[in-house]
Amino acid sequence: MTQEMEIISVGNELLIGKVLNTNAEWLSKHATNLGITVKRVTVVPDDVDESAPVIRETLNRKPQFVVTTGGLGPTYDDKTLEIIAKAFRCKLAVNHAALEMVKKKYQTYASKKGRNYAELTPSRVKMATIPENSKPIPNPVGAAPAIQIDTNGTILIALPGVPREMEAIFEENVAPLLKSASRDNRFYEDSLYLDGIMESELAPLIEKVMQDNPGIYVKSHPKDAEKKPHLEIHFSLTLSDHETAQERIHKAVTQLTDLIKHVSSPSHFTKANKAN
Amino acid sequence: MTQEMEIISVGNELLIGKVLNTNAEWLSKHATNLGITVKRVTVVPDDVDESAPVIRETLNRKPQFVVTTGGLGPTYDDKTLEIIAKAFRCKLAVNHAALEMVKKKYQTYASKKGRNYAELTPSRVKMATIPENSKPIPNPVGAAPAIQIDTNGTILIALPGVPREMEAIFEENVAPLLKSASRDNRFYEDSLYLDGIMESELAPLIEKVMQDNPGIYVKSHPKDAEKKPHLEIHFSLTLSDHETAQERIHKAVTQLTDLIKHVSSPSHFTKANKAN
Numbered sequence: 007m008t009q010e011m012e013i014i015s016v017g018n019e020l021l022i023g024k025v026l027n028t029n030a031e032w033l034s035k036h037a038t039n040l041g042i043t044v045k046r047v048t049v050v051p052d053d054v055d056e057s058a059p060v061i062r063e064t065l066n067r068k069p070q071f072v073v074t075t076g077g078l079g080p081t082y083d084d085k086t087l088e089i090i091a092k093a094f095r096c097k098l099a100v101n102h103a104a105l106e107m108v109k110k111k112y113q114t115y116a117s118k119k120g121r122n123y124a125e126l127t128p129s130r131v132k133m134a135t136i137p138e139n140s141k142p143i144p145n146p147v148g149a150a151p152a153i154q155i156d157t158n159g160t161i162l163i164a165l166p167g168v169p170r171e172m173e174a175i176f177e178e179n180v181a182p183l184l185k186s187a188s189r190d191n192r193f194y195e196d197s198l199y200l201d202g203i204m205e206s207e208l209a210p211l212i213e214k215v216m217q218d219n220p221g222i223y224v225k226s227h228p229k230d231a232e233k234k235p236h237l238e239i240h241f242s243l244t245l246s247d248h249e250t251a252q253e254r255i256h257k258a259v260t261q262l263t264d265l266i267k268h269v270s271s272p273s274h275f276t277k278a279n280k281a282n
Numbered sequence: 283m284t285q286e287m288e289i290i291s292v293g294n295e296l297l298i299g300k301v302l303n304t305n306a307e308w309l310s311k312h313a314t315n316l317g318i319t320v321k322r323v324t325v326v327p328d329d330v331d332e333s334a335p336v337i338r339e340t341l342n343r344k345p346q347f348v349v350t351t352g353g354l355g356p357t358y359d360d361k362t363l364e365i366i367a368k369a370f371r372c373k374l375a376v377n378h379a380a381l382e383m384v385k386k387k388y389q390t391y392a393s394k395k396g397r398n399y400a401e402l403t404p405s406r407v408k409m410a411t412i413p414e415n416s417k418p419i420p421n422p423v424g425a426a427p428a429i430q431i432d433t434n435g436t437i438l439i440a441l442p443g444v445p446r447e448m449e450a451i452f453e454e455n456v457a458p459l460l461k462s463a464s465r466d467n468r469f470y471e472d473s474l475y476l477d478g479i480m481e482s483e484l485a486p487l488i489e490k491v492m493q494d495n496p497g498i499y500v501k502s503h504p505k506d507a508e509k510k511p512h513l514e515i516h517f518s519l520t521l522s523d524h525e526t527a528q529e530r531i532h533k534a535v536t537q538l539t540d541l542i543k544h545v546s547s548p549s550h551f552t553k554a555n556k557a558n
Contacts (some may be wrong), residue, residue, distance in 0.1 A: 022518065023311025025503075027303055030325070034314045035299025045332070046295040049306070049323035051499070055329040056321070063339075075440060080482035082489040114307055115480075116332070129485035149482070168504055195458070204391075206356035206425070209405035213358040224498045225294060225328070227301075228424075243296065 008043040008244050009187045011071040012064050016057060016086045017167060020076075029172055037175065040184045041244055045069060054092055061093035065160055065187025070187055070265075072100045072160060075166030077149040079263045080129035086164055091137040094155070095149045103144035104134035106152045111149045135173065140164075143179050147171040191248035196255050198239040198262065205237060211265040212239070219258040221245075259270070259280070284319040284520050285463045289341050289349040291325045292333060292362045293443060296352075305351045305448055312452065313347075316460045317467025317520055321345060328359045330368055335367035341436055346463055348436060349456065352443030354426040356405035362440055363429070367413040370431070380410035380427045381417035387425045416440075420456050423447040428455070466522035472531050474515040474538065481513060487541040488515065495534040497521075 013033055019025040030047045037044055040080045048064070051059040064072050078121030091098045091108035108130055115148040133150040136142060142151035143163070148171040163180055200208075205228050212224050222243050229236040241258050245251040289309055295301040306323045313320055323460040325338070338349055353362030367374045384406055392399035392417050409426040414416060419439070424447040431438045436483035439456055442446045478482075481504050498519050506513040517534050521527040 019503065019516070020307075021310055021323065023307045023316040024516065025309045025310070031299045031302045031388065032298070033295075033522045034297055038298040044299075045327065046336075047297065047325035053322065079502075079504065081485040081502050082492060113440065123480070125491075127482060127486075129482045194343075204399070206403060209357040210403075216358060223359075226357050228355065229297065240300065242294070262405075
């Protein structure tokens with residue numbers, strides 16, 4: 007059993023298609039590589055009443071981790087802390103440690119600028135006004151602290167939406183938690199690249215390989231329409247033992263390669279067995 | 283009241299961070315431009331038991347439209363039709379019209395190739411095996427038909443995951459439905475670009491503009507950390523009257539511009555009032 011994570015991306019800009027959700031992709035990739043299974047990504051608006059129930063439903067599914075991105079900044083539309091507080095039916099309060107983090111940040115900015123950047127305006131205090139059941143996590147890049155809540159076997163972490171800030175806090179504070187939770191589990195993958203063979207021809211062969219290699223997920227990725235087929239066949243497995251994982255993936259790749267050679271010409275292989 | 287849509291993206295490749303969810307961005311942008319409000323995007327795995335309940339919960343929220351992407355192809359991991367059938371507690375059956383679509387496609391492929399591409403293998407028949415309560419939509423680009431289900435005031439449409447196929451079917455068959463549902467509602471937007479001013483300084487000004495201009499959504503997009511601030515302030519509105527929408531957006535942009543000039547230097551504006 008792998009540890010499970012859900013990602014909740016908060017932001018109207020995602021729902022109007024103004025911004026591509028690269029944060030969810032980045033987090034999914036990094037969590038997966040650490041042996042965690044990402045079960046669901048949900049994109050919700052900057053709206054407390056709409057989005058608080060989504061947090062609540064997510065917690066009810068009891069994943070080991072919930073990571074939200076976006077909505078921690080100083081402006082009116084940054085509502086994630088309020089959304090989380092409502093989901094937990096708990097209050098928002100100025101957190102002393104968080105306020106110190108914000109204060110320090112603006113003092114640093116002020117020391118480099120000619121103007122009074124150090125003033126703790128209400129918009130800046132807002133970033134330190136966090137759910138009472140949460141603790142702040144320092145943001146090494148930007149002003150808004152992240153937060154963490156430990157509840158009923160789930161760890162919820164709210165990260166900022168600016169990718170550089172989100173990534174820095176993840177690397178420093180979230181990755182170690184995931185690593186320790188997934189123990190030695192890691193994600194292993196390999197790919198076969200094929201040309202001139204149709205997905206529908208391969209389908210029964212892939213199914214046989216999956217049946218013969220339980221635990222290995224084989225997914226075909228058509229790169230274009232069936233008319234001019236170019237396929238990537240992706241093999242993956244999450245396992246704690248490196249050697250066994252490599253062997254099992256290798257066995258599956260070899261079996262599919264042999265099956266394809268039997269029904270078709272070897273010239274279909276464009277790039278074989280890329281090392282992981 | 284605008285018409286609402288939810289998007290469900292089906293695919294393990296999204297949850298392992300192997301593929302960026304460009305389909306959800308594309309659909310969100312195109313639906314928004316047609317005056318539809320996208321309320322939620324959910325990314326779910328290629329797993330019938332995990333993902334059928336997500337379809338059911340989505341239908342329970344009664345949006346006017348649900349659009350799924352991915353999982354309509356010929357391989358084992360293409361499970362969206364099965365997921366939808368389970369969500370509706372209905373059976374999958376070979377649909378005559380869908381089978382004709384698939385057959386025709388492979389006959390076309392066969393006429394261009396030296397091999398027997400026309401054979402209706404089980405993997406190909408699978409693409410025409412659709413929920414009994416659905417009707418097939420032709421795919422002008424690839425082999426797998428899309429499907430449509432009309433149920434309790436919600437139209438559910440399942441589109442393929444290959445972007446070129448998804449986009450073609452959307453343009454031909456989904457956009458007209460959305461247009462007719464949203465009547466004359468369209469999305470209007472404008473942006474202000476600012477340099478050297480911090481989001482936290484702008485926050486109270488943006489809040490004032492939102493209070494004075496109900497219906498207009500103003501969202502600040504920090505392009506980097508607060509340390510070296512570069513901001514886009516995005517104004518948007520969905521309305522049926524073109525003139526009124528333009529006027530209202532213009533009024534909000536002008537008000538924010540004036541407010542910023544009062545607290546700061548006009549040199550912050552890097553690109554003003556980009557025409558929509």
